[in-house]
Amino acid sequence: MRDLLLQVRRTPERLLHPLRRRKTLEGLRRRPRPHTLLVVCRGNICRSPFAAGLLRRALSRVGVRVDSAGFVRPNCPAPPEAVAAAARHGVDLADHRSRLIAPDLARAADLIVVMDPVQQRDLRERFGRPARDLIVLGDLDPMPPQGAGGAGGPGGGGLRTIRDPIGQGPDVFETSYARIERCVAGLVSVLLSQPR
Secondary structure, eight states: OHHHHHHHHHHHHHHHHHHHHHHHHHHHHTSOOOSEEEEEESSSSSHHHHHHHHHHHHHGGGTOEEEEEESSOTTOBOOHHHHHHHHHTTOOOTTOBOOBOOHHHHHHOSEEEESSHHHHHHHHHHHOOOGGGEEEGGGGOSSOOOSOOSTTSTTOOGGGSOOOOTTSOHHHHHHHHHHHHHHHHHHHHHHHHSOO
């Protein structure tokens, strides 16, 4: 019964996802390719460094600089589960150390990618970034959102949220990283089609 209620409660989000995706892609297509791209998550130890690694690999050849940062705990390594899961996707996080988002970093980025709507709002409020310069990565998922996106977690945002896998085991890392990879592929496709 609980699962059925959860499915019913999430139906509006699933129905809104194609509209959000289309709106995000159209917004990206209307802007020039960024020179600098910043990927942000809470701790900058799992999701944002992995997404940044994928983006760096795809966009370095066209001169896009990709950085990552977080809101808490600087200079922390990626946990072993993150390193192992990222390696399965061809991204090396072994030497990664978390970095705090600072005003100069937030203001210098042409485009900022976040893992949930709360982070999007925080960046607008703390650093004065306009909504057009911030995208929620989960909005680019070509698959309709399923399962737990983080609605009850600290990031909020429901199915739009890229689930934070920290402390939840290898399966959750794999699920989160697979979703990040799908979303990044959509972002890269648009960015590579843009003029400078």
